[in-house]
Amino acid sequence: VHCGGNFTADSGVIENPNYPYDYTPNSDCVWMITVPEEYQVAIIFTMFQLEQHEDCIYDFLEFRDGHDEDSPVIARLCGYSLPENIKSTTNKMRVRFVSDASVEKYGFSFSFIKEFDECKTTNHGCHHKCVNTLGSYRCECDIGYELHSDGKSCEDACGGYLKGENGSLTSPNFPNLYPNKKRCVWEIKAHSQYRIFLNFTHFDLEGVLTNCEYDYVKVTSVDAEGAVAKVHGQFCGRIAPQFLLTSETSHLRIKFVTDSSVQKSGFAAVYFTDRDECEVDNGGCEQICKNMIGSYVCECESGYVLSNDGHHCKEGEHDFAIVVTLLLCICDFYSWQGPSGGCKFELNTAFGQLTSPGYPEDYPNDKECVWHFVTTPGHRLQLDFIEFEIEPHQDCAYDRIDVYDGSSVDAPSLGTYCGPRAPEKILSSKNELYLFFHSDSSVQRKGFQAHYTSVCGGTIRAERTVGYVYSHATYGGSNYENRVACEWTLLAEDGMSVEIQFTNFELEEEVHCEYDYVEIYDGDSENAMRLGRYCGNKQPNLFISSGPVLRVRFRADDTVTAKGFVFEYVETDPVEGLIYTEEPGPTTRPPLEPVINEKANNRFLARTAAGRRPYVH
Structure with missing residues (x-):
């Protein structure tokens, strides 16, 4: 033939x-x-x-x-x-x-x-990406954006569920003009006995506050059945709400609506959650309990005054309140972009879980998702896959998971994974991890389920700007756990030193510090000199290494726990002439005074002007 x-x-x-x-x-x-x-x-x-x-x-x-x-x-x-x-x-x-x-x-x-490859021309009009197809082309957007109805422009994907204890949200395209005909809804859910605090840091919408019928932000508290418990307000114009919005329940809804005409720069807001101490037994207050950020106050009705115990009321003329406690630690490391909806997630809790889209059903075709994990400074992130089934390919060219050791795809790669076999445990080197999931247009599989946890310790590069290390990932919210063994190695450039200063310190106290303790070592070798062992609640002094390495070791036994500690670290110039005659013993007492030669004295005094006592080997 x-x-x-x-x-x-x-x-x-x-x-x-x-x-x-x-x-x-x-x-x-x-x-x-x-x-x-x-x-x-x-x-x-x-x-x-x-x-x-x-x-x-x-x-x-x-x-x-x-x-x-x-x-x-x-x-x-x-x-x-x-x-x-x-x-x-x-x-x-x-x-x-x-x-x-x-x-x-x-x-x-x-x-x-x-x-013909229309994407090779300059007039295809795609905002982000042009993808050639047979006889035509299509526009696609970068991760975290969605295609506008015109088929060419890209805009921020908006709305979504925010489940972190702290986070932030912005209008689409912020700080640029938000798009027309947009409707975004964010749902913030906290634990049942917690309340949500919302603060607008930027606000610029069409309209005036007295007539928000065009573009607006509406904030409501939602009860357990999904019904509106309280409308906190509908806002527009250029003046942000001049108060901290506090939810009535553990569920806050933020709705953003724009019409078809005027565009502005939009809004930016941060939120955090705090336990409502008044929820249980009225906070122990005899009459009135008022929840505050990180605390609560007892107050009395007219004709009564608060007793010295801060809880009970007695007859009197002057009404006043006593702040009972302050528990919340609002730290700089919680100030990043929250999830903007779609398939982009910011996970800023110490532990949690994640799944592929649609899990346990098959994931969809042509899907791209990112997860950005951030935990407490001084801790790393460990990712464990419980279930894993992604379309197999020798080079993972079709469907895949990419994991990066940092905050974006520009960070060092920790591996690309596909197929039926779950990856081994993945551990970041710092307190951030980035995961990218991609599926193509053909085969679908069940996807994955994974858990992530925070792991203490690791090697940290000290720089000229101050960094912080926390004893445990939930510092400020709970005590450290039993049976802890953590070690941080702080590295400076060759020829430089590392300086650390404890700003908070509270461990189980014992005269010889045998149970829970912190040890400081001048170097990372087995023979490095131990600069001290500390426990109790007396804050250790300032330490400066003799070389470019300083090591901090934290141990806790299986009984009593406490609040923990925070220390700041920074790279510094070496200090000559500061010599200890012997190592201080394990105790809660301050270490021995250093011998200071005249050459180093001025610099020593300058460093300790704020009242900090150095321990320098």
């Missing part, structure tokens, strides 16, 4: 010999396809069934990028699955069909057309 030939045309159809019946054995057919200059050859399959083999060595259909026998191979196909579309890089393509002497199948039928 005659087969093969030359095609010089804009389009055409090619089929195997004897089509639509089984192809003939021992075939070897070659077609040469040529389309006009400035175009490429595109192949679209309508039928495909060849003898199956892993390496396609029996019957196969081969496409080469050019007319020569040694032109680059685009694809070598066999089996029963309809192939994806194929495209050359030039206006020429060589197609070869080979069958052996045994098994025959239905064969193939495909069309070829001339194809």
